[in-house]
Amino acid sequence: MLKEGAFRNPSGCAIVGVIDRSGRKMTGEGMIEAITVMHDRSNGLGGGFAGYGIYPHYKDFYAFHLFYDGKEARQETEAFLNRYFETVYSSQIQTRKVAGVVDEPLIFRYFLAPLPQKLSRSHLDEREYVARCVNRINAQINGAYVFSSGKDMGIFKGVGYPEDVGRFYRLEEYEGYAWTCHGRYPTNTPGWWGGSHPFGLLDFSVVHNGEISSYDANRRYIEMFGYKCTLHTDTEVITYIIDYLVRRQGLTLTEAAHVIAASFWSTIEGKDADAREQEMLLRRMFPSLLITGPFSVILGYTGGLMALGDRLKLRSTVCAEKGDLAFISSEESAIRRVQPDLDRVYSPAGGEPVIYELYQKGGNA
């Protein structure tokens, strides 16, 4: 059978996310609790977490998390990293044996700073430089896979039920202001650690539930701009689209949402003149980045979470708030499990982005 990534791999899933807008930190325990409720939405073939604010001591460095198939891949990768980065600290990621998680690869973490000379000679913006290095490792070094590459954030994922994966990574020992989690129900996979979600690029992480019908239109378009969709998953292409629109084109998250989950023309025509003009323009500028078919995603980024669902609302998303806490989930039950008493619970409309940010970043209470 082909290794994952060699074929297109749709999957059904459960997703959940939480942020404390005051910046107060919580361990990964809550997410593990929450995803346990949605056990039946996963099938044991993949689970993962993203935590934000978890590396305060190294917050100025890119935290790379890597899977290695063996020692050789590790040596080759470290040689590569040494050519392009200064490694401030590196170690194997601490894990514990858990019954449901087997066949783990070598898992390493590096805190990196681009070598200033190499960076300036590359004529690239720093983040682009880092993104390209990640791409090169993933595409060119056999048996090595960077699955997390942002600053002061980290992705932890593997094959197994998400709650088991969380315990495997000892997430109760990490503290972050925001977490997302994903339980996977792939309809077609031999289960590869790198293929689990969240999918990350720099500080963006995406968890996604759905199967998009626009996949190949999106993929063939985004690949024009240097992205390589090697995993053939929706999550990967969605992450690249967001990265392209937000980081490279400079759109706001809301604008990006109006590209990805654009309102129908008939809806746009009913909006006020300003919104109408802007949304029409966005649809005309990036028509090939419209995503159709069922999806609900949680995008994690430095300082916030965004929930976005397809415009027909073919996948459920529930948002809830309690004091400074804000939750996003496939099912309300997962939220209630960790926070039975909520100030507000609602389902956003299809295509309507919900953005929760730290107050210090301008987030609303």
Place this chain on the structure above:
Amino acid sequence: MMDRMYISPAYEVVRDAARCTTCRLCEQQCANGVHAFDVRTGRMTADNGRCVNCHRCVCMCPTHALKIVRSDDVYPENANWDAQTVNEVYRQADSGGVLLSSMGNPKPQPIFWDRLLINASQVTNPSIDPLREPMETRLFLGKRTAKIERDKNGKLKNTLAPGLTLEVPILFSAMSYGSISYNAHACLARAAEELGTYYNTGEGGLHRDFYRYSRNTIVQVASGRFGVFKDYLGKAAAIEIKMGQGAKPGIGGHLPGMKLTADVSETRMIPQGTDAISPAPHHDIYSIEDLRQLVCSLKEATEYRKPVIVKVAAVHNAAAIASGIARSGADIIAIDGYRGGTGAAPTRIRDNVGIPIELALAQVDQRLRDEGIRDEVSLIAGGSIRSSADVVKAIALGADACYIGTAALLALGCHLCRSCHTGLCNWGIATQRPELVARLDPDVGSRRLVNLVTAWKREIQEMMGGMGINSIEALRGNRLMLRGVGLTDRELDILGVRYAGENM
């Protein structure tokens, strides 16, 4: 040896004597003079040798007494020298001339559309019901290379180049006034307006009566420059430079002199009765830089308010040509496959030059993406798009929209007799004879065109819904929605699709 070789007619007119009332309607309907009334016998006769099998008489006969059958007269069987090939040799030995024909290449080369199959969603991904949910077929043609710029309030500025807005991914392709009739043009213009799409004047200029459809008009600038002047360019939503045509790559347009009537001559701005033969190349375009200059001059002449389309025939290096055009300042590329129709073309060229649109389109789209310039241009595929399924497949391969020509003429009554070049079209389409033109009622014709495109639009929506796609934009280039059958690895590779049964 005889001077002229007798060639037995390909078709026979069969009249059921028991049904025929000798009303003589067929006689009056046939501009080719097939039918006649024999006063001595009191019966109708038919001259099979004149019959082009346009079915006008069959359709009009009030008692359904007529049918046209293939003649069973045969030459000695020969798989190499079939009857048509032999007859063409006789014909050329008689006349010493180039064989002329019309409409698209009728030869049995493979039709790749028929070897592509469309996907549908199940279980993991729902289909969408177009009767209950919005199913968007609106799209825009033109450049999409806008820069993100904001005004002082942070609002995005509209930096997009001018383009075309279509409510359906279908436009009527270029057919000139002269090659087709005034009424046929009226039908196309009115239908385009009603459908929210465009028709194309072809290279014969634009009759002043149709200036009022300017918002739905694409005007063509071809190598003959017929009818091109300031008002013409001004009365267009877009300007198309015709570099080539699928039916006759490498040569210019042909309009036989007998179709060049007074009105046509005025619109074309050339003398009445002369053959209008456009030069093979544009004599001011011998290279891609020259094309760029023409694109720019046309834009200059229209104050950069209109998109420019460059139409090319699908030939072997279509991808490289398209890549050059995409960098020439043009906004849209129209690619015309070798099965595209025509009012008149040398038979040998029509049947032997060019390549299938499916392969050319797939290669062009991929090449533009490989070079990262797919946003520089939109792609229109044509020649020959026969049904809504062809449209869906073309868009999934990478087209933005499709041109239809032959299908539109069929809607107006054309029966593909392939004798447009004779100017005696009994359906009032490819003729300038007033009594024949009058047979095509613009009210009826435009309604039939609207019906056709509306029906196709519904079918496109059904197929999109089946795929779980609710915007035509998300179908463009979505090749995973296609699978091939009966294709070789090489063909699949060129089309960029997988074989039926292969996983996503």
